[in-house]
Amino acid sequence: MELSLYKIFLFSLCPLTLLVGQLVSFRVHLEVDKDGWLNTYFVKQGWFWTSLVGWWCMIRYGGFGPRGTWKRTLLRYAILTVWWFVFTQSLWSEAAPLMDMVFTATGGRCSFEVFDSSDSPTWSINEKFHDTFSRRQSSLQKLYAALKKGAQNPPTLLQNAVSEIGYWISEGKGHLRGEDVTPSQLNSLIDSALHSWKKINSSYLCRSLGGYWIGGHDPSGHIFLITLMCMFLLGELQAIGKRALRVLKTHNRYWQQLREHGTNVLTMGGFWNLVAHPPATKKQFFKQLGLIPPNIGLQLIQLIGSTARFIVWDNPVVLLVLFTFLWWWSLLITTIAFHTLWEQLSGLLCAYVVAGFVYWKLV
Ligand SMILES: CCCCCCCCCCCCCCCC(=O)SCCNC(=O)CCNC(=O)[C@H](O)C(C)(C)COP(=O)(O)O
Numbered sequence: 488m489e490l491s492l493y494k495i496f497l498f499s500l501c502p503l504t505l506l507v508g509q510l511v512s513f514r515v516h517l518e519v520d521k522d523g524w525l526n527t528y529f530v531k532q533g534w535f536w537t538s539l540v541g542w543w544c545m546i547r548y549g550g551f552g553p554r555g556t557w558k559r560t561l562l563r564y565a566i567l568t569v570w571w572f573v574f575t576q577s578l579w580s581e582a583a584p585l586m587d588m589v590f591t592a593t594g595g596r597c598s599f600e601v602f603d604s605s606d607s608p609t610w611s612i613n614e615k616f617h618d619t620f621s622r623r624q625s626s627l628q629k630l631y632a633a634l635k636k637g638a639q640n641p642p643t644l645l646q647n648a649v650s651e652i653g654y655w656i657s658e659g660k661g662h663l664r665g666e667d668v669t670p671s672q673l674n675s676l677i678d679s680a681l682h683s684w685k686k687i688n689s690s691y692l693c694r695s696l697g698g699y700w701i702g703g704h705d706p707s708g709h710i711f712l713i714t715l716m717c718m719f720l721l722g723e724l725q726a727i728g729k730r731a732l733r734v735l736k737t738h739n740r741y742w743q744q745l746r747e748h749g750t751n752v753l754t755m756g757g758f759w760n761l762v763a764h765p766p767a768t769k770k771q772f773f774k775q776l777g778l779i780p781p782n783i784g785l786q787l788i789q790l791i792g793s794t795a796r797f798i799v800w801d802n803p804v805v806l807l808v809l810f811t812f813l814w815w816w817s818l819l820i821t822t823i824a825f826h827t828l829w830e831q832l833s834g835l836l837c838a839y840v841v842a843g844f845v846y847w848k849l850v
């Protein structure tokens with residue numbers, strides 16, 4: 488296989504991003520919302536989006552480029568999908584994914600340290616028990632449900648304590664009512680109850696019971712997944728790139744429409760005003776929107792329609808590039824804000840070894 492400039496880009500993008508992220512993390516401290524829309528709806532469902540966009544491109548560009556065949560493309564996709572599945576998902580409910588096996592084999596476990604067990608006289612929630620208020624609250628609810636489900640009659644002490652915490656959190660009280668037990672005794676009680684009922688060997692199961700993963704070496708699932716996704720999309724772009732560029736250049740009509748309708752929409756009818764000075768409330772927004780003359784509204788709808796058609800139907804390569812950029816951005820954020828360097832490297836390496844082989848040997 489010859490080493491083109493594109494190949495160098497394909498093989499170096501993720502490792503270089505990790506390096507840059509590490510360097511940036513020395514100077515910048517990032518607070519990232521784990522429950523933000525990008526992470527929740529896109530990255531965490533990333534293999535779905537990547538498969539959809541990847542396959543859609545293959546179908547729309549009439550197959551698989553000069554070098555590819557259906558069989559080869561399918562083989563590459565199948566290898567990457569199986570590897571993603573084995574590494575990050577449970578094959579069946581009791582089996583742990585490979586990344587969680589590494590974690591538990593290196594001393595990690597699911598913890599239920601709900602209460603702060605330092606010797607403060609007032610009861611409080613352990614700072615490490617999940618990172619945000621809403622996550623704590625939902626984890627407490629899961630924990631309570633698990634305790635209730637696990638035993639027909641949970642010890643009264645346990646039951647009282649857990650319902651008390653739920654109340655404490657929702658009411659935002661400063662301390663717990665004193666029980667005849669210490670915080671660390673209660674932590675152990677909860678911990679041993681759950682661990683004796685179930686073999687908690689995956690992060691998914693741990694989270695679903697309200698616990699959190701601590702200790703051990705936890706290869707970054709995000710870095711693993713994003714590396715696999717970037718390499719798949721960029722790897723397949725090699726096969727369809729030339730054809731996609733040719734198609735992109737033939738759509739002069741769309742650019743003309745964009746210019747005409749776009750200028751009309753922006754210069755007339757107060758639309759620009761609406762964008763430049765958005766009203767404070769939704770109600771005012773819709774009221775002002777209603778004041779836009781109907782023909783401008785129609786042109787706006789036409790513009791949105793033709794843009795959607797231009798991207799989704801005629802030039803899905805735009806989607807491929809957008810998604811690749813989105814994944815790359817999330818990779819950078821992950822390398823700056825999450826995990827240790829070694830956990831990032833192991834996530835990267837596990838994806839890279841297989842994706843590297845696929846795009847080195849199977850193209
Ligand atoms: C000749 C062949 C023609 C085929 C034509 C196909 C037509 C196109 C249709 C394609 C449909 C898409 C199918 C996709 C199948 C899926 O992948 S569905 C599952 C999606 N799931 C995900 O994406 C989950 C990804 N998330 C994770 O792996 C983990 O959450 C994580 C990011 C690794 C994090 O793990 P934590 O434990 O939370 O840290």
Ligand SMILES: Nc1ncnc2c1ncn2[C@@H]1O[C@H](COP(=O)(O)O)[C@@H](OP(=O)(O)O)[C@H]1O
Nearest residue numbers: 519520521526706707708709710817820821825
């Ligand atoms: N780019 C990103 N944006 C937001 N959250 C991210 C992120 N990368 C990683 N995370 C979060 O960091 C944690 C560790 O990720 P991972 O082990 O998959 O690399 C996960 O938390 P949760 O699992 O609690 O959602 C994940 O959601």
